[in-house]
Amino acid sequence: MFNTTAWNRIRYGLYAPVYDLVAERAFRGARRTALGQVTWQPGMRVLLVGAGTGLDLPWLPRDVELHATDLSPAMVSRLGQRAEALGRDVQAGVMDAERLDYPDDHFDVVVMHLILAVMPAPARGLTEARRVLKPEGQLCVMDKFQADDRPAGLARRGLNAFTSAIATDITRQARPLLEAAGFVIEQDTPVMMGSLFRALLARRAKGE
Numbered sequence: 574m575f576n577t578t579a580w581n582r583i584r585y586g587l588y589a590p591v592y593d594l595v596a597e598r599a600f601r602g603a604r605r606t607a608l609g610q611v612t613w614q615p616g617m618r619v620l621l622v623g624a625g626t627g628l629d630l631p632w633l634p635r636d637v638e639l640h641a642t643d644l645s646p647a648m649v650s651r652l653g654q655r656a657e658a659l660g661r662d663v664q665a666g667v668m669d670a671e672r673l674d675y676p677d678d679h680f681d682v683v684v685m686h687l688i689l690a691v692m693p694a695p696a697r698g699l700t701e702a703r704r705v706l707k708p709e710g711q712l713c714v715m716d717k718f719q720a721d722d723r724p725a726g727l728a729r730r731g732l733n734a735f736t737s738a739i740a741t742d743i744t745r746q747a748r749p750l751l752e753a754a755g756f757v758i759e760q761d762t763p764v765m766m767g768s769l770f771r772a773l774l775a776r777r778a779k780g781e
């Protein structure tokens with residue numbers, strides 16, 4: 574399988590100049606639904622993981638403290654430009670979602686939009702998200718997933734060899750992934766292409 578972090582850094586650097594053309598309008602509604610599932614309060618500390626060019630920024634409340642990370646310097650640079658254009662104060666940096674440079678129990682909300690299906694090891698990204706979330710923190714996920722009640726069939730797994738190298742994995746299952754990482758799903762809403770794309774709101778499982 575040709576899906577590695579090193580390759581993702583290269584390819585998203587190449588995609589950065591055209592990313593908005595593909596993803597801005599297409600995911601606008603899905604983003605708004607996903608972020609609308611979060612219970613927002615003024616002053617919350619929020620982390621966007623794999624934030625890309627910052628297409629979530631226009632839909633986030635203005636009275637929160639924003640941090641954004643991405644593997645690709647080109648993406649982070651574009652996010653900085655978007656933040657400036659929107660008049661948003663965002664602390665943005667290059668960081669691997671598998672190794673977040675933040676303390677434990679630090680964020681009220683972690684947003685992972687369109688990254689769990691891209692990372693080679695989404696479980697590691699979720700473990701890190703859980704670590705940096707406060708015990709009552711909220712995880713906001715929007716991505717494409719295989720149905721939870723049946724694994725991907727042969728044809729889909731075959732196609733995945735191609736899509737995961739140039740775009741995204743299409744075989745991952747949200748519920749098993751999130752639950753194994755110690756999350757409890759509170760909301761799960763289909764947002765695009767039937768139930769291929771879903772918006773999930775999860776919290777840390779108690780006692781884990």
Ligand SMILES: C[S@@+](CC[C@H](N)C(=O)[O-])C[C@H]1O[C@@H](n2cnc3c(N)ncnc32)[C@H](O)[C@@H]1O
Nearest residue numbers: 581585623624625643644645648669670686687
């Ligand atoms: C499909 S884009 C989604 C960007 C943004 N979240 C959005 O909703 O438009 C995937 C992003 O994840 C980033 N990414 C991939 N692997 C990553 C990793 N291991 N750590 C951090 N970012 C990563 C890519 O650089 C890219 O910007």
